[in-house]
Amino acid sequence: MAIQHIAIHIVKRDKNADPLFVKLRDEENPVSGLSGKLGDLLLNLFSEANLHKGEFGVKGDNSVAPYMEQKLGDYYDDSLEISDFIGMTRQLAENYRLILDGNVAIKGGYLVYYQYTKGDDIWFAIAIVPRRDGYDITDDDADVVESNLLEMNKLHLGAAINLSNWKLGLDSRYISFKTGQAKELRDYFENYIGCQRDKQAIKIETRRLRDAVRQHAKDLGLDDVAAQVKLDTAHAYIQQKLTKDKEPVLLSSVANAVFPDNPQEFVVHATDSFDLGEELTIDNSELKRYKKLSGNTRNINLSFDRILLGDSVVFEPADPDDEGSSDTLHISAIPATLKSAILEELAIRASEKVRVNELL
Template identity: 40%
Template sequence: MAIINVILHEVTRDNDGDLVKTNLRGEANSTEGLGVKLTEQLIELFSQSTLNIGEFGVDGDTTLEPAFEQQLKKFYHSDEFSFVQMTQAMAMRFAEIISDRKLQTVKGGILAFYIYEYRKNLVFAVTVLNRIDGINANDDSLNLSPANIIDLNRLHLGAAVNLTNWEGGLDSRYIKFKTGRSVEMRDYFESFIGCQRDKQAATRETSSLKHAIKKHSSELDLDSDETQVKLDNAYNFIQGQQKDGKEVLLSHIANAVFPDSATDFLSIARNDEYQLSENIAISTAELKRYVRLTGRGKGMSISFDNELLGKTINYHNGKLIFDEIPESLKQSILDIQNQNAGNVPV
């Protein structure tokens, strides 16, 4: 991992309703001063599995090029248009957006633009960083004094464009972004980037991963219980990655769930039926369908696949209704009924 170019511009307003102030650098920041830890922090901001994904577009039309993409293309295809000029234009566009009368409470922040290498891909990223209060110690006297420092521990607003995939037209999931919790923040930042959110990607990919695991389990001649163990392993592994703030990678899942046949599983997961890429978007709701619903009490033990609820199994007014039951259970019930019927005195 290495950062190739980096530059900071500041676009802020002090108080609600104030005019937006800009402080644009005329030259790139030195990458030598970043250090290993800071470099890793900037890159890891976009390694989470909970980020949104999408592609460039305008009002849902991906054939139109937003201003952000136009600046990227100009930088890519013009020898006279520099990294500094590109980011200055983008920063000014950001200033124009938050100057809108409907966005007078948006404070802005420090815009960090940088290009880095990650897993043999080039990525262009922009993050909106905020200053936080801290304490510093003087180098000579070690006296403590208040300091205003940049918060690099949390990603508030940011987007990373996989330039390799975008320029090569390799897929339509080349933007990772985080837009904050409020609708206002989401809308203005997505407008700045010009990204169209793939709202169904996480659900689709989490479901496809589950079916790929079932498919490979079937090829290994695993029974339903053994297959469920594989799904449980995948569920636990993914949850662990999310808890640690790490991205969910297909190859890592393959090694965790099928350590003895990871390569064969990857061939299935990446084929035309499932079309899973290395980075998988995870839907929390869909992930819950990996585990069985279970319950025990009052002489009963019930367990069934989550995905059967609402299909062949329904819950209504406190009652669990089975439209289908396993043939072995059905036969056992019939045997008991026949046995009891035979014991009825004449």
């Protein structure tokens, strides 16, 4: 990955309802001036697996081009050569200023626009970054000077557009973005990008990965128990990537973890039959569903595959109008070993009852 163009503009206010401070650059920031650490941060801002996905559109209509898509179309040709990067980003920053003029509760920040490559694709990204006031010491005179520090680790508004997929129409989810938690922030930023959020995309992709693992396990001749072990392995590996390593989840890596004997066979299967790409998006609620349903008390420990619920395992909730009723779980597909143990226990009890009666 490498950054080809970068421009940083300022559109911000310190407090709600304050006048905006606006400073737009006349020239691009020199790419050569990027420190290795900052460059790496920018390149990895949108590599997380739980980003929102979407496409351009206006009020649910993806045939209408929002302002940002229009500007991309004006400045990028069919070969994705950019005619005037600084000119385009100045117009995008001006549009951002107009949005903030109409919303005095949004503080804005440093607008970092940059173009980079990732694999064979060209991306255009925007990150709205807050600033922290601080101090630094000069090397020459050891003078204390004020310093403005960009807090890249606090980024909560940003988007990356896969220009290659957008231009060729290869994918309807070519925008990856993060918008923070507050609804007001989400709404204004999505309005600025002109992005329609595909709310189900991450759930669907996570579900497809689960189904691909289960189906491939069955194709290999594994029984239900062994197939569930594969899902447990996938769950543990993905959790590790998301929570501890904080790295993107790659299909090839999942294949190596779950099907180490022939990972490429699974990659082909998941790609061809389940339309999965190399970099996966993961929804945490769907990821939980890789695990069995389970629960225990001091005397009972029960677990079963989720796919069995409503089939061989049926739940009947208590009748809210009947105080004497209780929740009931019906299990029709009883494991042979459990059935044998139950029959053996019942036989022992029957025998003990007969002996007690004889003694009486």
